Amino acid sequence: MPDSANPEYIAADKTGRLVLPPALVKKYGVQPGERVYITENDGNIQLKFPARLSKLYIEPTSYCNLDCRTCIRNTWKEPMGRMSEATFARIIDGLKTFSPPPKVFFGGFGEPLFHPKILDMVARAKKLGGEVELITNGTLLTKEISQELVKLGLDMLWVSLDGAEPESYTDIRLGAALPKVLENLTWFHESIINGGAGEKMRYYRAGSNTQIGIAFVAMKRNIKDLPKVLEIGQRVDASRFMVTNVLPYSKDMMDEILYARSIHNDGYRDLSFPAMDVNDLTYRPIYEAIRKIYGTWAGINSRNARDRCPFIEQGAGAVSWDGSLSPCLPLMHSHSSFRGYLQFEERYSERWVVGNVEKEGLPEIWHKPEHIAFRERVQSFDFSPCCTCGSCELSEKNNEDCMANIFPTCGGCLWAQGVIQCP
Numbered sequence: 001m002p003d004s005a006n007p008e009y010i011a012a013d014k015t016g017r018l019v020l021p022p023a024l025v026k027k028y029g030v031q032p033g034e035r036v037y038i039t040e041n042d043g044n045i046q047l048k049f050p051a052r053l054s055k056l057y058i059e060p061t062s063y064c065n066l067d068c069r070t071c072i073r074n075t076w077k078e079p080m081g082r083m084s085e086a087t088f089a090r091i092i093d094g095l096k097t098f099s100p101p102p103k104v105f106f107g108g109f110g111e112p113l114f115h116p117k118i119l120d121m122v123a124r125a126k127k128l129g130g131e132v133e134l135i136t137n138g139t140l141l142t143k144e145i146s147q148e149l150v151k152l153g154l155d156m157l158w159v160s161l162d163g164a165e166p167e168s169y170t171d172i173r174l175g176a177a178l179p180k181v182l183e184n185l186t187w188f189h190e191s192i193i194n195g196g197a198g199e200k201m202r203y204y205r206a207g208s209n210t211q212i213g214i215a216f217v218a219m220k221r222n223i224k225d226l227p228k229v230l231e232i233g234q235r236v237d238a239s240r241f242m243v244t245n246v247l248p249y250s251k252d253m254m255d256e257i258l259y260a261r262s263i264h265n266d267g268y269r270d271l272s273f274p275a276m277d278v279n280d281l282t283y284r285p286i287y288e289a290i291r292k293i294y295g296t297w298a299g300i301n302s303r304n305a306r307d308r309c310p311f312i313e314q315g316a317g318a319v320s321w322d323g324s325l326s327p328c329l330p331l332m333h334s335h336s337s338f339r340g341y342l343q344f345e346e347r348y349s350e351r352w353v354v355g356n357v358e359k360e361g362l363p364e365i366w367h368k369p370e371h372i373a374f375r376e377r378v379q380s381f382d383f384s385p386c387c388t389c390g391s392c393e394l395s396e397k398n399n400e401d402c403m404a405n406i407f408p409t410c411g412g413c414l415w416a417q418g419v420i421q422c423p
Helices: 022-027 085-095 118-126 143-152 166-172 178-193 223-235 251-256 283-293 362-366 369-380
Strands: 037-041 044-048 055-058 103-106 132-136 156-160 211-218 240-245 316-319 324-326 335-338 346-349
Touching: 037 369, 055 085, 085 118, 085 362, 103 118, 118 132, 118 143, 143 178, 156 178, 156 240, 166 178, 178 211, 178 223, 211 223, 223 240, 251 335, 324 362
Parallel strands: 055 103, 055 316, 103 132, 132 156, 156 211, 211 240
Antiparallel strands: 037 044, 316 324, 335 346
16 A cells, blocks of 8 residues: 555555545645545546635735726725734734745735835745745835845745836836836846845855746737747746736726637637647747637636636635735725626626734634635535626626525636636
């Protein structure tokens, strides 16, 4: 019988029950009596842990130094604010009780570097022992901040870059100057090479494992810049690139979406590609093959892109600046968005707060029965197909749906359909 301590095997006991090896139990923080979901795909079995907290989004502030035309703040009516030191301390104290330590991601619907205590926040999060990531628009990424973030051991810095030319970039991120952002990004890259030192060293990545990620919000006005944005990322040794569609928070942005056809493409055809060089000889035939068989681009994992919540599946949660815990970023703040491809264009998403760390401990909030029950419900994703149907007024809100699901309902969530992504 396989060694049950070996993380490569799940051993069967004398009654035929499968037993997770202790290494995996520790890695995923499995608790006694916890329910683990099993899904099967092409003969492969996947285990899902709804009660697991492996990643926590922390929103230091909902304020931002820019006024981007794509931003949620153009339409929402939520109060703005910055996370207090006391609230953040409560979050840190709560995270200390989770094993293994969850990844901390500084980001939400504001600019994290706009918070005056962000460096202290990163330092305290790193002391927990888990990975720490942060997303920024890059305008406030000064030399001093770059050096300090690298010294603190930030694992990943995501930079939102929605254009490769000054004109196209400024057209989207109003108030920002692309040359300055690229200068800041270049300096951050040099800080990684220097290990956070002020002067350049002779060897590469001296004592620093910090990585760079590039996030690109695709829309009609900027999609032509995508290749050049990727080239910019390559010049600074970016290790990860993430492309997402734009979510129209205002009606005028509906004309910018690139997924009006994709959201209705329910037919799946199995196209399996081997490892292959993409060059002048192959890229055109590959593109034509994908276009002919699909008609849309559904992402790398197109077969499994629909009806899967990326936040629940990766064990994520989100805390807003006021200390409120929600299961995901889309439920962190109440907001409206426009779809433009359905009869009822506008959809209102009401925030769902499981609890507030200023009143309860983070572990107690996370393990509330109603929270775990919701995460289990999302794992099965038995919601009405509001993204593709939209034939009734219930699809206008996330309060209930026609399959008797009660608030919050996720059938109209574009994140769960692989249309919108977050790092």
